[in-house]
Amino acid sequence: MAEEGGSPYHHDHYNNHFKTVDERSEEQRAIDEWLPITSSRTAKWWYSAFHNVTAIVGAGVLGLPYAMAELGWGPGIAILVVSWIVTLYSLWQMVEMHEIVPGGKRFDRYHELGQYAFGEKLGLWIVVPQQLIVEVGVDIVYMITGGQSLRKFHQSVCPNCVDIRLTYFIMIFASVHLVLSQLPSFNSISGVSLAAAVMSLSYSTIAWSASIHKGMQPNVEYGYKSSTTAGTVFNFFSALGSVVFAYGGHNVVMEIQATMPSTSEKPSKGPMLRGVIVAYIIVAVCYLPVALVGYAMFGNDVEENILITLHNPKWLIAMANMFVVVHLIGSYQIYAMPVFDMMETVLVKKLKFRPTWYLRFITRNVYVAFTMFIAITFPFFGGLLGFFGGFAFAPTTYFLPCIIWLCIRKPRAFSLSWLANWVCIVFGVLLTIVGPLGGLRQIILQAKDYKFYL
Template structure:
C-alpha cells in the first residue's frame, strides 16, 4: 500500500517544527509527559497497548452479543478486530512519515493532515472526549468492582448466628471515592515510562480476569433454559439495544487514542525507526486482545444467552472466592488503564498551562492540575454511574471516529493512494463503516442512559 512520505514541502515543514526550537522550548518538551522520555523498549508498547485496549469493554462483550445475536455479533467482533488492527498499523507508519520529524501526539498528525488550526479542531475534541470519557467509565468500573468484591466477601463469611459480617451496605459512591484515592497518588508519576510497572501489572490482570470470566463460565455450564433470542421484547427496544451494543464493541477497541503517545517514548534513528519495535509490540498486544475478547464474548453468550448482565462478572456468582479475585483483578487493571488514558490529557493540560498561559513548569503546577483532573472524573463518575449506557454512548460518539476512520481519512489526505486501488478501497470501506457506527451507536447508548436515569437516585 506504500508508506513513503509525501515529498512536497518536507524541508519547510522540518525546518519550522524542529530546527527553530529555542533552549526554553526544548526544556519544556523535556518536562512534558509525552516527550520527556524516549528510552522505552518494544515490550513497553505491548503491555501499554494491552492495558489501553483490554479493559471495561471486554466484560460487556457477552452482553453486546446478547443484543447483536450470533451472526451479527461474531461478524462485528471479527471485522472490528481486523479494521482496528489495520488503522493501528496506519498510525504506527504515520508517526515518522516526515524524515526528521516525529508526530508525538494524535493532534500533531491531524495538524499535518488537515492544517494547523483545522487539524487541532478535528482531533483534540474527539480525543479529549475519548480519554476523559474512558477515565470516567473506569472510575465507575473500578468502584463497581470494589463494591462487588466487598459484597462477595460479606456473603462468604458469617458470624456464629449466621449473619454476614458486613451489617451495613456501603454506597457505590464511597467505593468510587476509594478507587479514586489511588489516582490522587499515581497521577503524579511524570510520564509513560514511569507508569510502565503499573501498566505491566494491569496487562497481566486483564489476561487473568478475562480467563477467569470465560473459564468460570465453562465450569458453570450452559444455563438451564438458556435463550439466544434478543433481550428486548419490542422491535424498537431490540433496534436501540443493537445500536448501543455496536458502541460497546467500539469501546472495546480504544487503544488508538494513545498509540502515537506510546510510540513517542520509543527511541528512533534513521537506521532503526521507532515503527519497528512499536509494531512488534502492537502485534503481541493484538494477539492478547484476541485471547481475551473472543473467548469472553462467545463463551459468555453461549453459556448465559440473553440473561447475561452488562458486566459478566456480575452474572458469575460462584465460586465466590474466584469471582471476588477476578473483581480485584479488574480494579488493578483499570487503575493502570486510567493512567494510560490520563497521561495524554495531562500532557494537553500542562502544554496549555506552560506554553499558552506561560506558567513555569514546576512540580506544584503539575500537582494542582492533575489533582483537579482526578477530582473532576471522580465527581462525574459518582454523579452518572450508568456503566452500560456510558459504554455505548462514548463508544459510538468518540471511539468510532478516532479508532475506525480518522486514521483512514488522514492516510488518504497525506498519501493520496490511486483511486480504486486496494489502499483506496480499504480506507473508504473503513470510513463508511466507521461513520455509520458513529451515527447509530450513541442513539442506543443515550436511550439506555435515559432509561436507567428514570429510576436512579443521585449519590445513592
C-alpha cells in the same frame, strides 16, 4: 523564564511544532523534557505491547457477552472479527505515519498528525475535541467500573456486611489516582501498565473459565431480549457502541510511540509494530472466549458486566474483581497521561506558567477530582459504554486514521489501499451514528429510576 517577546518560547506551540528538533531553543527543550509525552524516549518494543494491551483491553471486555446477547450469534461474531481487522489496520496506519515526514520530525501527539493532514487550525479542531471526549470519557467510565468492582469484591468476601454505597467505592478508587497521577511521564507508569496488562489477561481468563465451570444454564435462550422491534433495534445499536468501546486504544498510540527511540536507520515504527501485533493477539485471546463462552452459557440472562453474573466459586470471582480494579488503575493512567500533557502544554507554553512540581500537583489532582465527581453523579455503565463508544471512539479508532492516510499518502483512486480505507470510513461512520443512539436510550431508561448520590 525568559521575558523578552522575541524568545522562540513565545511562539505559538502549534505553529512551531513542525520545526526540526535542532531548531528548538534551550528553553523549549527544557519544557519538552518536562512534558509527560516527550520527556523520555527510552522505551523498548514490549513497552508498546503492554501499553497497548492496557489501553485497548479495558472494562469493555466484560460487557462483550451482554453485547452478544443484543447482537445475536451471527452479527455478534461478525462485528467482533471485522472490528478486530479494521482497528488493527487503522492502528498500523498510525504507527506508519508517526515518522512519515523525512528529516527527523515525529508526530508525538495525535493532534499533531491531524494538523499535518488538515492544516494548523482545522487539524486541532478535528482531533483535540474527539481525543478529549474519549480520554476523559473513558476515565469517567473507569471510575464507575473501578467502584463497581471494588463493591463486588467487598460483597464477595463479606456477604453479611452492611452494604456500602457505590459513591464511597468510587472515592476509594479515585484516592489511588491522586497518588499515581503524580508520576511524571509515560515511561514512569510502565510498571503500573505492565501489571494492568497482566491483570486484563487474568480476569478475562477467569471470566470465561468460570462461565464454563458454571455450565450452560437450564432454559438458556438466545433470542433478542427486547419484546418490541424498536427496543431490539436500539439495543443492537447500543451493543455496536459497546464493541467499538472495547476496541478503542488508538487515542494514545502516537503518544506511546513517542516514548520510543528513533534514528533514520532504525525508525520507531519497527519495535512499535512488533508490540502492537503482540498486543492484538492478546486482545483476540481476551475478547473472543469471553464474548462467545459468556453468551453461550448464560444467553439472554447475562448481566452488563459478566463478573456480576458469576457468583461462584466466590474466591475466584472476588479475585477477578480485584484484578479488574488493578487493571483499571493502569488504564485510567494511560488515558489520563495525554490529557495531563495537553493541560500542561497549554499552561506552560500558552499561559506562561513555570513548569514546576506544584503546577503538576494541582492540575492533575483537579482532573482526578473532576472525573470522580462526574462518575459519582452518573454511574450508568452500559449506556455510557454505548454512548461514548459510538460518539467518540468510532471516529478516532475506525476512520480518522484512514482519512488522514488518504490526505497524506494520497493513494490512487480505486487502488487496494484507497478501497480499504473507504470501506473502513463507511463502516466507522455508520457506527458513529448508530452507537450513541442506542447508548443514549439506555441511559434515559436507567435514569428514570435513578436517585442522585445513593
